[in-house]
Amino acid sequence: MARVLALDFGKVRTGIAVTDELQLIASGLTTVDTKDLLKFLEDYIKKESVERFVVGLPKQMDNTASESEVLIQDFLKQLSAKFPAMPVERQDERFTSKMAFQSMLDSGIKKKKRRDKALVDEISATLILQAYLNRF
Incomplete structure (x- = not known):
């Protein structure tokens, strides 16, 4: 199987998460500047098999x-x-930023690290992807 890749799209930064190859577990991948997003996706898809995007x-x-x-x-x-052949699905992302921040609190991440908006975006993408996986 191929991976599913999720995007928490933002004007400045976009959080990215992917599944494992069995599409069981959502994990944060990274956060990229949105202006570089298409190039990042192109490079990633050359290295990894991706079945679909979830935005x-x-x-x-x-x-x-x-x-x-x-x-x-x-x-x-x-x-x-x-990527004309790649399916794109949408997933409701309400509350993901708040849930991401709360998960950082719950996991004991230090205050300085919690201010890192890129980390919040990456965790938000992971929450979007996990919600998508939970639909099935």
Whole structure:
């Protein structure tokens, strides 16, 4: 089997998580500058077998699209153009940043490290991917 790769897309940084090859466990991979994201994905896919992308779907509490969805839609067009054969799925990402921060607290990560927004983005991508895996 191939891996599933999840993205917590952001205007500045994007958190990335992947599954193991059996698609059982979601793990944080890294955080990259969003301007370098497509190149990073291209390089990663050359080294690892990826079956699909899962991109976070930011929604408001009333189920309407978040302001950042406009940026994500532009990115999705670029992603589809770059990887036309790769399926892209969406996963609700409400509360993932809060859950990521709480998981850092619960695991005893020091205050200085908790300020690292890149780590929050990576953990958020992992939570998005785990939620996606839990759907099946």
